[in-house]
Amino acid sequence: MSVPFTSTLFAISIVILIERSLSPISFLYKILTISALVWIGRISFSLYLWQQLFYPCSIFGDKIYTRFPLNILCMFVFGYLSYICIEKPILRFRQNLLNKKAIESTIINPQSS
Numbered sequence: 001m002s003v004p005f006t007s008t009l010f011a012i013s014i015v016i017l018i019e020r021s022l023s024p025i026s027f028l029y030k031i032l033t034i035s036a037l038v039w040i041g042r043i044s045f046s047l048y049l050w051q052q053l054f055y056p057c058s059i060f061g062d063k064i065y066t067r068f069p070l071n072i073l074c075m076f077v078f079g080y081l082s083y084i085c086i087e088k089p090i091l092r093f094r095q096n097l098l099n100k101k102a103i104e105s106t107i108i109n110p111q112s113s
Contacts, residue, residue, distance in 0.1 A: 045087065047079040
């Protein structure tokens with residue numbers, strides 16, 4: 001038996017949570033802006049890429065670095081190093097390209113004031 005409007009209520013609740021998290025005076029905003037959570041969010045893509053290698057059911061099987069809590073530590077170390085050594089330089093390169101394109105478009109198509 002399914003409850004009517006379950007998916008609609010779920011979608012509405014997500015919208016309410018997002019709306020509540022945008023207000024600096026809300027409890028949810030204060031939790032989400034804790035520096036440790038912001039840091040985890042910043043390296044989350046790298047964590048996502050590396051976490052699969054450190055699970056006990058990974059291709060490495062039952063090794064010391066796939067056991068808790070060492071697997072969590074390894075995941076964060078590799079995720080952080082990947083963020084610093086790969087992701088940040090790529091993001092800087094992207095920003096430099098965007099800045100260069102913005103400058104070129106201004107020079108080529110100057111807006112008349």
